[in-house]
Amino acid sequence: MLLIILLFSTQSFSQSGLYISPGIQVSYSNQLSVSYQLSTGIIGDGYSLIPAITVGQRYYFGKNTPPNMKRFNYIDVQISAVFIGAGVGQIWNNQYGSFRKYKFYGGAFALLSYDRINFNNDLNGNNHYGLFGVLPIPG
Numbered sequence: 001m002l003l004i005i006l007l008f009s010t011q012s013f014s015q016s017g018l019y020i021s022p023g024i025q026v027s028y029s030n031q032l033s034v035s036y037q038l039s040t041g042i043i044g045d046g047y048s049l050i051p052a053i054t055v056g057q058r059y060y061f062g063k064n065t066p067p068n069m070k071r072f073n074y075i076d077v078q079i080s081a082v083f084i085g086a087g088v089g090q091i092w093n094n095q096y097g098s099f100r101k102y103k104f105y106g107g108a109f110a111l112l113s114y115d116r117i118n119f120n121n122d123l124n125g126n127n128h129y130g131l132f133g134v135l136p137i138p139g
Contacts, residue, residue, distance in 0.1 A: 020139060
């Protein structure tokens with residue numbers, strides 16, 4: 001049940017102040033990946049832009065993916081405006097290196113996402129298309 005809530009929830013704009021938000025993302029480049037993340041941000045009175053910082057981990061499930069390329073950590077800053085948003089950050093692991101990450105997303109119930117990560121290899125594609133959900137919890 002919690003997975004269903006995470007996948008089909010969006011940001012709540014009914015309150016102002018700090019919030020935290022766990023989330024799950026399922027995406028595909030040339031292989032399946034699953035990410036979990038935790039965001040924190042500020043919803044201001046009368047402001048339509050919502051800034052946030054997100055930290056998370058992404059797991060790749062390709063059968064030919066070497067162990068050193070299966071798990072990555074990431075951090076990014078994001079800005080959302082009602083049903084759309086964008087972010088920029090870093091994704092890394094200790095064995096493979098660090099890469100710039102760009103993220104665009106939008107939706108009302110299930111959010112569609114696009115991540116651009118230039119891994120410079122054939123195993124982890126650069127363009128990630130996905131579906132994710134978040135569950136904002138007022139702070």
